[in-house]
Amino acid sequence: MIVVTGATGNVGQPLVQALVAGGEQVTAVSRKISDVPMGVRHRQADLAEPASLKPAIQGAEALFLLTSPDFMANGDLGAVMNVVRAAGVGRVVLLSSHGVGTGRHPSRLEDAVKQSGLEWTMLRPGNFASNTFQWADSVREERAVRAPFGDAAVPAIDPADIAEVAAVALREPGHEGGIYTLTGPAPISPRQQATAIGDALGEPVRFVEQSREEARDQMLRYMPEPVVEATLGALGAPSAAEQSVSADVERLLGRPPRTFAEWAERNVAAFE
Numbered sequence: 001m002i003v004v005t006g007a008t009g010n011v012g013q014p015l016v017q018a019l020v021a022g023g024e025q026v027t028a029v030s031r032k033i034s035d036v037p038m039g040v041r042h043r044q045a046d047l048a049e050p051a052s053l054k055p056a057i058q059g060a061e062a063l064f065l066l067t068s069p070d071f072m073a074n075g076d077l078g079a080v081m082n083v084v085r086a087a088g089v090g091r092v093v094l095l096s097s098h099g100v101g102t103g104r105h106p107s108r109l110e111d112a113v114k115q116s117g118l119e120w121t122m123l124r125p126g127n128f129a130s131n132t133f134q135w136a137d138s139v140r141e142e143r144a145v146r147a148p149f150g151d152a153a154v155p156a157i158d159p160a161d162i163a164e165v166a167a168v169a170l171r172e173p174g175h176e177g178g179i180y181t182l183t184g185p186a187p188i189s190p191r192q193q194a195t196a197i198g199d200a201l202g203e204p205v206r207f208v209e210q211s212r213e214e215a216r217d218q219m220l221r222y223m224p225e226p227v228v229e230a231t232l233g234a235l236g237a238p239s240a241a242e243q244s245v246s247a248d249v250e251r252l253l254g255r256p257p258r259t260f261a262e263w264a265e266r267n268v269a270a271f272e
Contacts (some may be wrong), residue, residue, distance in 0.1 A: 001025040001219045002170050003057050003089075005047065006066030010130040014163035015048060016040060021080035022171060029056045030097040047071055050079045057084060062091040062170045064151060067109065072097075073224035084116065091119040091176075093169045095162070096133040098126040098181060102241050104230045121169040125182040126242065127235070129156045129263040144206040145194040148215040149236045153187035155245050158258040165252050173238060185257045193260055197271055200264040223250055 002019055006012040007028030020037055024268065028036045029045050036042045043056035047067060057063060063084060067075060078184045094113050099105030101124050113120045119227045135145045162182055169175040188196075193205045198205035210218075212232060234242055249257040264271075 001027060001060045002062045002064070003029060003060045004064045004066075005029045005045070005053075006064075006068075006095075007036065008032070008161040010064065010128065010133075010178050011162050011166070012064075014160045015166050018163055018167040019170070020195050022129045022167065024171065024212075027056050027060065028164045029053070047077075048075055050076070050083045053080065053083050054087065057087045057089055060087065060089050061120045062093070063089050064093050064166055064170060065113070066095045068225045071221045072105075072109065073226050075109075077109045078115070081112050081116040081118070085118060091116065091121075091124065091170065092116065093121045093166055093175075095166070096122045096124050098124045098183075099230055099234060100124060101179075101181060102196065102234070102239055104234055105227075113182075119176045121177070122176045122179040123162060123166060123169070123182060124180065125157045126184075127154050128162075129158050129184070129260050130267075131156075132197065132264075133267075133270060135194075135197070136270045139201075139205055140199060142206075143198070143201075143203065144208055145190070145197070146208045146210050146214075147190040147194075148210045148212055148232070149189075150191040150207055151175055151189045152236060152238060153189040153192070154235070154238050154242055155183035155185065155187050155191070156260050156263075157182050157184045157249075158260075158263045161249050161253070161257050165193070165249060168252050180248040180252065182249055183244070183246045183257065185245060185259055187243050187245070187261050193264075196264045197268075199261065200268040201271060213221045 008030045027041045045052040194205045194207040
């Protein structure tokens, strides 16, 4: 059995679907009650309360760990790993961040997994294509996008690609100790993303550039300050490493990563 935390999110949902399609027994874990695919067991748990995870992971062979921004900033993953190890789980795949590799984010979560004594794999995705869901209301209401750093380009990754890589690492041998940087196929700026959403809609979407402070105030409504500052740093002044395209998705999946335009076409209903 494979346990997926964060199972209702942009990565967790397609990961559960990929594992089920591969014939795996899956337990989907989320903080709230949610619908899951037929045949998938669902359990409520919160990583901030490690003991709540115990019923979900009993008998599990592998665990996918996805943490919220709040947990990334303040959570105790060491306590979670103690519960995981005591349950006899053998393999852990952590959804980390490209920022750990570039030094923008602390390595605290990765360190806790590495020190657990279990087999582990780290996934380090960069900017998610699905982050643009935050533009959905303004696109629907006025066909406009408001974002900072309009022409700063980084290779946004489709969450479905992250999910497929996670499924490989969870199901197949040979990924113990692997650290994979996951990016899209080419750097793309917020202005270009707005154009791609407009192309998917079949009508123009205006781009309105925010100041850094405007963006910061908006992001602080749903993200802790350290995460906001690291994110704005990566988006506003990306390093060469943050702008580089990684070969890991293609190497692991045998195909190039999906483009942002493909993501926008598949998710156009959110912007209509």
